[in-house]
Amino acid sequence: MAAALSIVMPETFHGLCTFHIRRNFMKHLGNHYKENSNLPYMFGACMYEFEEVEQFNRVWEAMVKKHNLENNEWLSGLYRIRDKWARCMMKERWTAGMRSTQLSESLNAAIKNHLKLDHDLVQFFRHFNSVVDEKRHNELIAEYEMRQKLPMVGLRQTPMLVHASETYSPTVFVAFQNEYGESTTMVILRQQDAAMFVEFVVMRYDGGPERIVVFNRNDLSVRCSCKKYENEGILCGHALKVFDTVGIKIIPPEYIKR
Structure with missing residues (x-):
């Protein structure tokens, strides 16, 4: 399938189904799965959780070493094509949030x-x-x-949420509303101004990873280090926090995918 797609649809990203990867994981590594083993949890974290490549590589190497999997051909082959299934490698790939078939x-x-x-x-x-x-x-x-029908707005109505409710489908609006709610729990730690760009450092009040959001004064665009928009087509809470800070009250049209 991968070879055919590269020829017929060369601009299309070909990812692997996480459900089938987990099923093959049990088939190929079931004999390494012992009682109280953290092998499936470490593997699942590498697939779903880590957003940074360095963190992924660190945990992967620790998993392989701890469970003596250096010579496992299936796991080695899966690592070679990690750009098709690992979250940290797919951040800028357009998937609409789908990870399985x-x-x-x-x-x-x-x-x-x-x-x-x-x-x-x-x-x-x-x-x-x-x-x-x-x-x-x-x-x-x-x-x-x-x-x-307009979707139910679960948060305090703001111009941004009203605009989203009138623009997005109900399912996408729920996802957007969740991100908007997250933005209300975030704080801007610092910002650095340049001639055209403003760089914001954003994180949640209760901790968590810091995100870098770059705001372009000329075209009012944003780019966040979490890459949620590039991957799922919905603005992340970090970007929405910056929009609120700079006074942008509706979703810019270039961020509404058809």
């Missing part, structure tokens, strides 16, 4: 509910079309409800 798996499950082993080709396509029609009908209902 749950969409295709759910479609496969829906089709299986309508099939039997003795169906011929005509019966198969008849049932397949029924599944597709049902999916499209559900999409039309969701589209209608999105246009007829």
